[in-house]
Amino acid sequence: MSQLLITNLSEVATPVGNEPLTGADQAGVRRLSGVEVLCREGEIAGVGSRQEIERDAGPLDGAQRLDARGGTLIPGFVDPHTHLPWAGSREEEFAQRLAGKTYMEIAAEGGGILSTVRATRQASEADLTQGVLDRLDLMLIHGTTTAEAKSGYGLTLDDELKQLGAIRRASEEHPVDLVPTLLAAHETPPEYRKERERYLDIVCQEIIPAASEAGLARFCDVFCEEGVFSAEESHRVLVAGAQNGLAPRLHADEFVDSGGAELAAELKAFSADHLTAISPAGVEAMAAAGVTAVLLPGTSFFLMKHKYAPARRLLEAGIPIALATDCNPGSSFTESVPMVFVLAVYELGLSIEEALTAATLNAACCLGLGESIGSIEVGKKADLVVLDAPNLLHLAYHYGINPVSAVIKNGKLVHQAPERGSRA
Secondary structure, eight states: OOEEEEEEEEEEEEOOSSSOOOGGGGGOOEEEOSOEEEEETTEEEEEEOHHHHHHHHOOOTTOEEEEEEEEEEEEOEEEOOBOOOOOSOOHHHHHHHHTTOOHHHHHHTTOTHHHHHHHHHHSOHHHHHHHHHHHHHHHHHTTEEEEEEEOOSOOSHHHHHHHHHHHHHHHHHSSSEEEEEEEEETSOOGGGTTOHHHHHHHIIIIIHHHHHHTTOOSEEEEEESTTSBOHHHHHHHHHHHHHTTOEEOEEESSSSOOSHHHHHHHTTOSEEEEOTTOOHHHHHHHHHHTOEEEEOHHHHHHTTOOOOOOHHHHHHTTOOEEEOOOBBTTTBOOOOHHHHHHHHHHTSOOOHHHHHHHHTHHHHHTTTOTTTSSSOOTTSBOOEEEESSSSTTHHHHSOSSOOEEEEEETTEEEEEOOOTTOOO
16 A cells, blocks of 8 residues: 655645635635644645544554655646647747837737747757756656646647647656646648638648547637637637537636636636636626636746736635736746745735645636545545645745745655754
8 A cells, every 4th residue: 555644744735625616715725833744645634733644544553754854745746728738948038028129019920839840840859858858857846736728829730739748748757736728729820821711621621520529638628818719719719619528718807808707707617717808798707607717827938028917806806816827938938936925925826725726626627627626625626735834825035946845646745855953
């Protein structure tokens, strides 16, 4: 029997439940001291004192011990919006933005997403898989145990399936679990610039059915934004996805109010992501429909927009909030949820407790995984992170470092950092 007992914890901090938390409940984090956590056969089997765990779970003879060194235990981070399979790099565009060009100006000149499309089309599935694995290594040591991953840099049938294939292969080879999303409607490819409707036909009639039939995607996404795909076009794509068994989620209202939030509400999407320019009507619609808002403060930070999604307004409306990195080469090149966590507190105005729920339970729920991950409760998967910190507050208080000292995935220790102050 596989058992891991996590000892010498200063604190266990976790949201509670299987459903997304909203309003004041999103700050309802349970903080426990004087407890240990038992992982057995990949699940959490006990949370309490040693005596309580032995009483409820039986003898611990033979259990592996993990000394948390006085750290804090939280659920593994769940990153519900990433673009992991890509080739190439866009640091020159980054330098152009530093010199004053906007993201949209660079895109209009053939850069942006289409720059990554060109490089990704030239890459093999093996190359893309290795790139995903390299990014997953960084995500893991920063505490991510589950992530969503999108295609969207192929924009042809073969290249979209190639990206999804890389996601599957990487997930099979790496401790981090990946949830695949088809994003063929990420941009209109250059060869269809004058035949936009024809490309949408290909997405809806060829790419979506093929991805579904191959079992390569769980979700269908679309970039609903001015200059990309309209709300009407996005509706068509997401309906086609749903008809093929792919649940809807979408990029919405990132630069302007595109009607994406209202569309997400109409289709009862699992999430609407970005929402920097969401309208009051969009807030009301999402609240009524119970759609999760996935906020990406790293994108606003990286693009130097100095405008962030209205997180407090969304919270007060009763919308569940999740956090994600938006890891991609052009608008948010980071694998670090702790970095996003800090931005959520400092720029979005979330409390530390609200941010923890957003990065764990609510993120899990918007991927349909709230019953199995996202909180530290008996019966859930033992996906856990030990912070090198005496309590939860240090996750935002001590910024600019990697706070993760150990990661447990499916009840097994998969990463442990050297003890602070030790020398190789």
